[in-house]
Amino acid sequence: MSTEERSGTDMFAPYKNLVRMVVDGRECRVPENNSVLRCLQYVAMDAISEAELCWNGDCLNCKVWIAEQKNDKAAIACRHMVSDGMKITKLSEHLEEAMKDAFTGDDDVNILEL
Numbered sequence: 001m002s003t004e005e006r007s008g009t010d011m012f013a014p015y016k017n018l019v020r021m022v023v024d025g026r027e028c029r030v031p032e033n034n035s036v037l038r039c040l041q042y043v044a045m046d047a048i049s050e051a052e053l054c055w056n057g058d059c060l061n062c063k064v065w066i067a068e069q070k071n072d073k074a075a076i077a078c079r080h081m082v083s084d085g086m087k088i089t090k091l092s093e094h095l096e097e098a099m100k101d102a103f104t105g106d107d108d109v110n111i112l113e114l
């Protein structure tokens with residue numbers, strides 16, 4: 001699915017701009033005003049769409065760790081909004097498994113290599 005197709009769906013909250021998010025050292029452009037999980041879906045549509053996720057804060061399968069000034073902070077990706085320049089240092093085992101093809105280049109993804 002192309003970026004244009006993604007922006008035309010209503011699965012994402014309305015946005016005007018893409019912001020920068022770094023996932024495990026890989027830079028992505030993702031839609032502002034959306035949760036981190038939606039942004040991961042934007043990056044790897046099929047992988048996240050097909051993953052076992054509740055999208056409502058119950059399963060905790062979407063846990064991520066976000067770089068803060070001193071330590072990384074754990075967050076629930078379906079409940080945490082993206083911000084420009086956000087650095088995700090670690091994904092839950094569940095997300096890591098779901099996105100492995102995205103990171104190895106075997107999937108249709110929206111990743112800009114640093």
Ligand code: FES
Pocket residue numbers: 053054055056057058059060061062063076077078079
């Ligand atoms: S997807 Fe289940 S808690 Fe976020």
